[in-house]
Amino acid sequence: MPRLLFPALFLAFTGMVMADDCVIAKDGAPALRVVTTSKATERVRQAAGTLAEYLSRITGGKFEAGSATGANTSGIVVALTSDFPTQVKDERLKSSAITERENYMLRSEANRLWLLGNTELAVEHAVWDLLHRLGHRQFFPGKNWEITPKSADLSINVDAIECPDYFARSIWFGFGAIKERQADYAAWNARNRATKGIVLSSGHAYDRILSKHKAEFEKHPEYLALKDGKRGGAKFCISNPDLRKLVVAHSLAQFDADPTQDSVSCEPSDGGGWCECAECSKIGSVSDRVLLLTNEVARAVAAKHPGKLVGQYAYSEHSPPPSFEAAENVVVSIAAGFIRGGFTMDQLISGWSAKARTLGIREYLSVHPWDHDMPAKARAARLDYIQETIPQFREKGARYYSGESSDNWGCNGLGYYIASRLLWNVHEAGNVEALFDDFLDHAFGPAKLPMTRFYTLINRSRPPVSDDLIGRMYRHLHDARQMEIDDGIRARLDDLALYTRSCELHMDYSAAKGEARQAKIEPMLRH
Secondary structure, eight states: OOTTTOHHHHHHHHTOOOOOOEEEEETTEESSOEEEETTOOHHHHHHHHHHHHHHHHHHSSOOOEEEEOSTTOOEEEEEEGGGOGGGOOSGGGTOOOGGGTTOEEEEEETTEEEEEESSHHHHHHHHHHHHHHTTOEEOSSSGGGEEOOOOSSEEEOOEEEEOOSSSEEEEEETTOOOHHHHHHHHHHHHHTTOOBSSOOOOSBOHHHHHHHTHHHHHHOGGGEEEETTEEEEEEEOTTOHHHHHHHHHHHHHHHHHOTTOOEEEOBOOSSOOOOOOHHHHHHOSHHHHHHHHHHHHHHHHHHHSTTOEEEEEEEETTOSOOSSOOOTTEEEEEEEEEEOSSOOHHHHHHHHHTTOSEEEEEEESOOHHHHTTOTTOSGGGOHHHHHHHHHHHHHTTEEEEEEEEOSOHHHHHHHHHHHHHHHHOGGGGGGHHHHHHHHHHHHHGGGHHHHHHHHHHHHTSOOOOSHHHHHHHHHHHHHHHTSOOOHHHHHHHHHHHHHHHHHHHHHHHHHHHHHHHHHHHHHHHHO
């Protein structure tokens, strides 16, 4: 019998248990209390307290978080999976593997609602997922973009095991967040599960090694690259076995100092300057040299610190695939820019996936010197790009995603939000239209129609930046303000009006610079 036509019969036949409706609140009064175990950690208790606070905001009732003992206690149970092993049937919720740290379970019963996570982070995910299912949204950072629904009656029917499709989902500001924005940005990441279950280190590491062992490099200049007949720079002579021993010892020392860290980086310093000595040339391509050193570190790490990872990029001169395989605990993150060797991104992913067990993606969602925070310019502004690439990267072996971005939510916020949904579950790519509609409904309500036009303009049609574009943005915002809107919608429109004004000022500044440059050049041309 088709599963979708006869779900109840299918579940009975397979032995699965259907979830029951769970009443959370009735007529504004709590129907269940939020409970943890008596041995819950402070972080789990805080997660339970957060849930109680938000349920109070939604229903108008007074939810409190407390402790309970025993698996038969009724309530909204917020706990680790290890606290209730009899409730956990799925192996993904019993595993201690680092790749399953973020897995959690939501299950409703007639008088109980389970929120169980493999780790404290997973418990927090369960809380924010439940609130999302109840209508809460944090579209962009800050209180203006948090939507908390109001409902005196609250119930849910859920039976879900959630596991992220990417083990790390990082959308980070390339130039950092100003102090006043850091807390809001951290809250956005937490509430949208845009977090790192595994902290993968892949940043430029050679510079830190040089700085940490400055005296050793001064004593042994032969450790540095030979360039134009001289030793120096920030690249290594990787063919030198003593240099490799130094890097291995440096990497092991990081784990010795902090056994809790998940990985170390073996990524070269930025830029060129690779060694030109005969022995390095014998190793092969720049990619082969980089991976040779990474592999040596990775094998030493695997022997002394099993389960730990070593990261590097496929970037710039070492972006082309190597001629040999990476060690099992190496994660290669392919940069979606600065590609060398005439390869396409697809070719790089295919080539490296044949050599490395696990891949990551080092994406450039928005880089201020490239797009200047202007509308319709960055990759993050292209919803079709996000919808296409995130599932494709995962299908081809990527399990880590590091997306450089900027604090520019006016032009790219919708892209960042949708990316966070797809990075957790790539199947959401098929629901992008629904996510877009959900955003417009929740964020703008009665002003949905003009704001649909606004976001279609800057996130889907990609027109050239011009006075006409800025004018149309203003016009759509003006039309939205004519609707019967509440203070929350008005505040969000104000934010977007300020962003549009900043675009106008940037265009005026750019035009003034152009006129000044032309005025300076014209006398030269006349002579």
